[in-house]
Amino acid sequence: xxDVITPAIIQEHGLNEEEYARIERVxxxxxxxxxxxxxxxxxxxxxxxKSSRLHLKKLPTKAPWVICGPGENAGVVDIxxxxxxxxxxxxxxxxxxxxxxQGAATGVGGILRDVFTMGARPVxxxxxxxxxxxxxxxxxxxxxxxxxxxxxxxNCVGVPTVGGETDFHPSYNGNILVNAMxxxxxxxxxxxxxxxxxxxxxxxxVGSRTGRDGxxxxxxxxxxxxxxxxxxxxxxxxxxPFTEKRLIEACLELMSTDAIIAIQDMGAAxxxxxxVEMASKGGVGFALDLSKxxxxxxxxxxxxxxxxxxxxxxxxxxxxxxxxxxxAIFRKWELDFAVIGQITDSxxxxxxxxxxxxxxxxxxxxxxxxxIYDRPHVQPSRRAPLSPDQVARxxxxxxxxxxxxxxxxxxxxxxxxEQYDHMVMADTIQRPGGDxxxxxxxxxxxxxxxxxxxxxxxxxxxxxxxxxxxxxxxxRNLTAVGATPLAITxxxxxxxxxxxxxxxxxxxxxxxxxxxxxxxxxxxVSGNVSLYNETNGTGILPTPAIGGVGLLKNAQRMAGLxxxxxxxxxxxxxxxxxxxxxxxxxxxxxGREDGTPPPVDLVAERKNGDFVRSQIxxxxxxxxxxxxxxxLAASLCEMALAGNMGARIDLAPLSLPAHAALFGxxxxxxxxxxxxxxxxxxxxxxxxxxxxxxxxGETGGSSIHIADVLDVPLDDLRKAHEGWMPQFMARxxx
Amino acid sequence: MKAALITFPGSNCDRDMAVAIKSVTxxxxxAVWHSETTxxxxxxxxxxxxxxxxxxxxxxxxxxxxxxIPEIIRAGKRGVxxxxxxxxxQILTEIGLLPGALMRNAGLHFICRDVPxxxxxxxxxxxxxxxxxxxxHMPVAHHDGNYFVDPDQQKRLDxxxxxxxxxxxxxxxxxxxxxxxxxxxxxxxxxNESRTILGMMPHPERMIESAHGGTDGRxxxxxxxxxxxxx
Numbered sequence: 001x002x003d004v005i006t007p008a009i010i011q012e013h014g015l016n017e018e019e020y021a022r023i024e025r026v027x028x029x030x031x032x033x034x035x036x037x038x039x040x041x042x043x044x045x046x047x048x049x050k051s052s053r054l055h056l057k058k059l060p061t062k063a064p065w066v067i068c069g070p071g072e073n074a075g076v077v078d079i080x081x082x083x084x085x086x087x088x089x090x091x092x093x094x095x096x097x098x099x100x101x102q103g104a105a106t107g108v109g110g111i112l113r114d115v116f117t118m119g120a121r122p123v124x125x126x127x128x129x130x131x132x133x134x135x136x137x138x139x140x141x142x143x144x145x146x147x148x149x150x151x152x153x154x155n156c157v158g159v160p161t162v163g164g165e166t167d168f169h170p171s172y173n174g175n176i177l178v179n180a181m182x183x184x185x186x187x188x189x190x191x192x193x194x195x196x197x198x199x200x201x202x203x204x205x206v207g208s209r210t211g212r213d214g215x216x217x218x219x220x221x222x223x224x225x226x227x228x229x230x231x232x233x234x235x236x237x238x239x240x241p242f243t244e245k246r247l248i249e250a251c252l253e254l255m256s257t258d259a260i261i262a263i264q265d266m267g268a269a270x271x272x273x274x275x276v277e278m279a280s281k282g283g284v285g286f287a288l289d290l291s292k293x294x295x296x297x298x299x300x301x302x303x304x305x306x307x308x309x310x311x312x313x314x315x316x317x318x319x320x321x322x323x324x325x326x327x328a329i330f331r332k333w334e335l336d337f338a339v340i341g342q343i344t345d346s347x348x349x350x351x352x353x354x355x356x357x358x359x360x361x362x363x364x365x366x367x368x369x370x371x372i373y374d375r376p377h378v379q380p381s382r383r384a385p386l387s388p389d390q391v392a393r394x395x396x397x398x399x400x401x402x403x404x405x406x407x408x409x410x411x412x413x414x415x416x417x418e419q420y421d422h423m424v425m426a427d428t429i430q431r432p433g434g435d436x437x438x439x440x441x442x443x444x445x446x447x448x449x450x451x452x453x454x455x456x457x458x459x460x461x462x463x464x465x466x467x468x469x470x471x472x473x474x475x476r477n478l479t480a481v482g483a484t485p486l487a488i489t490x491x492x493x494x495x496x497x498x499x500x501x502x503x504x505x506x507x508x509x510x511x512x513x514x515x516x517x518x519x520x521x522x523x524x525v526s527g528n529v530s531l532y533n534e535t536n537g538t539g540i541l542p543t544p545a546i547g548g549v550g551l552l553k554n555a556q557r558m559a560g561l562x563x564x565x566x567x568x569x570x571x572x573x574x575x576x577x578x579x580x581x582x583x584x585x586x587x588x589x590x591g592r593e594d595g596t597p598p599p600v601d602l603v604a605e606r607k608n609g610d611f612v613r614s615q616i617x618x619x620x621x622x623x624x625x626x627x628x629x630x631x632l633a634a635s636l637c638e639m640a641l642a643g644n645m646g647a648r649i650d651l652a653p654l655s656l657p658a659h660a661a662l663f664g665x666x667x668x669x670x671x672x673x674x675x676x677x678x679x680x681x682x683x684x685x686x687x688x689x690x691x692x693x694x695x696x697g698e699t700g701g702s703s704i705h706i707a708d709v710l711d712v713p714l715d716d717l718r719k720a721h722e723g724w725m726p727q728f729m730a731r732x733x734x
Numbered sequence: 735m736k737a738a739l740i741t742f743p744g745s746n747c748d749r750d751m752a753v754a755i756k757s758v759t760x761x762x763x764x765a766v767w768h769s770e771t772t773x774x775x776x777x778x779x780x781x782x783x784x785x786x787x788x789x790x791x792x793x794x795x796x797x798x799x800x801x802x803i804p805e806i807i808r809a810g811k812r813g814v815x816x817x818x819x820x821x822x823x824q825i826l827t828e829i830g831l832l833p834g835a836l837m838r839n840a841g842l843h844f845i846c847r848d849v850p851x852x853x854x855x856x857x858x859x860x861x862x863x864x865x866x867x868x869x870x871h872m873p874v875a876h877h878d879g880n881y882f883v884d885p886d887q888q889k890r891l892d893x894x895x896x897x898x899x900x901x902x903x904x905x906x907x908x909x910x911x912x913x914x915x916x917x918x919x920x921x922x923x924x925x926n927e928s929r930t931i932l933g934m935m936p937h938p939e940r941m942i943e944s945a946h947g948g949t950d951g952r953x954x955x956x957x958x959x960x961x962x963x964x965x
Contacts, residue, residue: 151844155875156785158746242744242788334743419844421875423937424783426750429945440945555945 003033013040014223019371026365034303034351034359041216041269041307042276042366045531050371051497052529055510059524060517065486066525072193073114073265075525076186077486079551083441084188085448086120089128089181089491089547091530095236096178100145105153105239107180109311112157113265116248117314119192119255120184123425124439125154127164127180128452128491128545132173134408134728139168142176144729149239150180151419156241157248160428161420162437164452168408171456174535179491181547183450185441192255194264196282196317196343201261203275203286203341204323206330207247207313210271211296213238214309224496224534243312243335250333251314259322266313272306274315276349280367288341290353302353317343377503383461386581386595388660397658397710400589404663405637406720407588408728410630415725433642434561435480435626438552447555449483451548455629456541458597461582463508464515467544468600471516472667474548476626479609480670482559482616483550485520490527490546495539497531505542506531512600513544519602522548559616561625561635563643566700568622569679570649572632574608574669575692578660584629585663598665605668611691612670620682623673633662635671637717640704646714649697650707658709673699735962737763737778740806742797747783747820747939754939755780758955768800777962778815779806781822783875783937793836793878794824803829815859815958816931820876823923823933832924832933833891834883839876840916846875848947849914851922851936852902855895858929859961863953869906870950872936874914879935881917881924888918898923898932 010020013036023031023039031039041047049056061069067084068076074088092107112122127150132139143166154161159182196203214237254260262282266274271293279286290302296310318326323339330337344350349366351359394400404410417432429447430438436451453473459466471488478485490513495502517523533540552558580586581595615621623643625635640647654661674682679695686693703713737755741748748765756762763780766773773779787796797803810816810831818826826832839845848871853864864870883891891897899922903912913920915935923934938951 148843155844155846155877156744156746156788158784240788242785242790245746245785245788246743418847421844421846423846423873423875423940423946424746424750426753426940426942426946431947 048370058514073117087183088526089489090528099236101149104146104149106237108153111180111182115182115184117265120186122159122184124183125161129166130172130177133170136173153241155421157245163432171541175533196278202339204316205338205340209294209296211310215307237309246333262317279363285344285346285348287350292340294336375503376500377507378500388657391580393659398712402720411724435477447552449478449550451477454545456543459542461597463505464512467509467512468516470546474546478550480626483552485550487525492529493543495534509544559624563645563699568673568699571672572694578656578664583665627669631663646701646703648705738776739763739780742768742786744786745784750939751782773805781818783820794828798828818933826933837880844877851899854897860932863957879915881921896925
């Protein structure tokens with residue numbers, strides 16, 4: 001078991017001298033190359049969370065409805081009637097930049113496996129995507145590849161991709177973000193966990209064969225990019241959604257029997273992390289015979305088998321005597337099935353190959369006892385707040401509105417979501433384009449609402465407020481369709497944590513998120529951290545993407561954003577102060593990104609949201625939309641476009657300069673359309689609850705008419721809003 | 735009515751089809767796995783959408799070699815009504831029960847959206863519940879729905895009134911702009927000679943209740959049921 005481990009080899013494995021010394025101390029000897037490889041992936045940032053773990057502990061993870069919080073493959077929440085929603089979001093940033101189609105496709109495949117591993121049938125996919133500036137030469141190539149990859153995988157497995165978000169900003173030029181989320185539904189008494197148990201029980205490998213793809217993917221994902229990024233293509237995995245579809249069906253079929261003790265998908269770091277995590281959680285050892293691993297090619301070595309990230313593979317521990325039953329199911333679905341080892345009481349991961357012991361490592365040293373760092377962090381210097389008169393007014397409000405609504409960040413994403421099958425399973429009852437996607441829980445009156453959100457420019461300006469806002473915005477979006485928000489999953493995308501400024505962003509964002517989760521009773525149940533999102537030393541905007549899930553007990557009470565009736569009154573809920581700092585108006589129309597972000601008043605957030613939800617439940621609202629980027633102007637336009645009906649409003653009651661009233665991004669606000677008959681009642685209820693509610697005008701006509709400010713025909717608005725992305729993707733000059 | 739629903743590895747609209755059939759007929763279809771070799775006494779066969787065998791080689795080409803296929807061909811020739819949706823349509827062309835082929839969409843992208851369709855004939859077991867010339871809305875979700883037949887065959891389909899639906903504008907005009915995927919003659923679905931087999935790219939099973947955004951798919955299942963009841 002001896003190889004010569006040189007400093008160069010250690011460095012290639014992404015380990016520093018101190019970490020290597022630690023390995024020698026644990027083993028009481030020098031590791032061989034295979035063992036070094038195993039430590040390298042398990043101690044990578046991606047698998048070990050060594051820079052983030054200390055801070056992640058600050059996030060609230062408990063609530064009476066939380067069945068399983070972070071630490072398992074995905075989070076589990078109770079949705080009543082003996083059913084649970086299981087969900088998680090995960091990044092696939094680095095692979096998607098290197099090879100957009102496969103990177104994004106395998107991101108979807110990986111997150112699907114995290115969810116069905118736990119016994120859930122996946123019912124919805126979502127995503128949060130960030131690309132560089134539209135004019136950057138790689139942006140279109142990456143965008144079209146990522147969208148095709150997400151669609152290619154999700155469409156084929158037959159899980160609807162029901163929504164998401166897509167932003168553009170130059171900070172992502174050299175490091176795009178592809179965050180994929182899956183939501184599944186399971187019976188509460190049929191949830192599967194990964195802790196191995198039962199000395200002597202069989203460890204079973206199922207799914208695809210192991211190939212030479214994705215070797216060292218986790219280590220690659222834990223370093224910055226530089227000029228040699230192209231050479232990293234072999235570290236990107238190749239997906240096969242057809243196999244995944246069969247794997248879903250085979251696993252769910254086996255799960256309906258009583259054969260499985262523990263199950264874990266092989267994701268990042270493949271066979272290594274799945275076996276180590278199962279053994280670690282169960283407090284047992286694993287003895288695996290690598291000669292029995294199904295391989296795609298002859299001559300594969302233990303090092304390759306243990307570090308391959310070939311897709312569509314699972315590891316299971318079966319109850320004794322159930323092997324034949326399980327094998328028959330996997331044979332029916334034409335998938336590989338192999339008993340590759342046993343559970344032991346040694347506490348070690350012991351690997352043999354062709355009769356020789358090739359690795360022997362104490363399991364805890366790979367997981368609980370892995371290095372953990374308290375990295376230095378500094379907060380960015382406080383920015384000066386901006387008053388409306390420090391922000392230029394547009395010369396032409398109508399032109400500014402068209403620029404915003406027809407710009408890269410607010411324009412319609414139809415070009416993207418029409419490439420995703422968002423209706424398969426026939427339970428999608430709110431399609432992409434609304435505040436949140438809504439899918440019915442099959443065969444029931446219940447539905448799940450899902451939203452992914454983050455406003456990275458806020459997080460850059462003030463990490464804590466930005467972290468709060470990201471959580472609050474998903475909560476607001478779920479509320480706006482009438483759902484009760486239950487819990488979130490997070491995907492924390494940041495730059496190099498070894499730089500105190502970046503670590504400061506991370507720490508600040510976590511603190512803000514934690515505060516919002518506490519205040520809104522909205523815990524974190526799963527998540528993923530992606531660090532080192534940098535190229536040549538330039539980091540991305542800090543992007544803690546949040547995926548929120550909420551429950552509608554009665555799907556028929558769901559609200560939507562489309563105007564439905566001419567003559568409805570438009571009520572603005574929440575206080576409007578005209579906060580323009582860090583606004584989209586400043587970024588898109590003025591080319592400025594300064595100023596503080598809008599502060600998030602979590603008490604107001606909760607009060608206003610609970611009020612809106614109760615009015616939806618009472619059936620008093622015709623249409624609802626939250627206010628976020630682009631402020632009142634954007635929400636009004638989106639509601640009008642969705643309903644193909646104009647509106648006439650007057651900003652006078654807000655007593656603010658028009659640009660602050662229209663484009664300000666104050667939080668905790670909603671725009672409601674209510675029939676005239678219900679107007680007095682709603683205003684009275686709001687007053688009684690101490691909630692700001694202003695009657696701004698009414699629906700109708702074929703333009704957006706804002707008294708003394710602008711009048712833009714709906715047709716022009718639609719042309720700008722729907723036109724930007726198809727035209728961008730078809731441009732000949734890029 | 736005794737319906738059979740065939741599932742291939744990679745089928746993914748089988749459950750949706752089963753739900754639609756059950757919601758209209760009150761009876762769930764019999765689930766038939768692709769490798770079975772007998773169908774028994776059924777009076778309706780459904781081939782669902784999805785990606786049988788991952789669309790590898792060519793959409794529907796590998797499924798066309800499944801164990802159950804000879805039995806489906808025999809039943810089809812005997813006059814048992816067969817409905818193939820999306821991948822099911824692709825399989826029906828691969829096994830020769832319907833003419834033509836489905837190629838990659840002209841725009842090269844997967845397309846998922848509701849589209850207007852003009853009902854071209856109400857003379858079939860599946861379209862009897864629609865009025866010829868009317869416009870209905872159904873979702874499409876496909877990458878390979880670009881229907882092709884040679885001009886002679888296309889003329890025959892026209893002459894024999896075997897075109898079930900065409901992609902059209904909201905007001906029912908069959909124009910190049912309304913042709914979402916490049917199909918010849920905007921054809922969205924065709925019938926066999928005896929008018930008992932229908933292949934179509936749009937998904938009627940995703941438009942059977944108001945929560946879907948419409949119920950235009952429902953008459954297809956209803957008319958099949960009522961006509962079968964009178965057989």
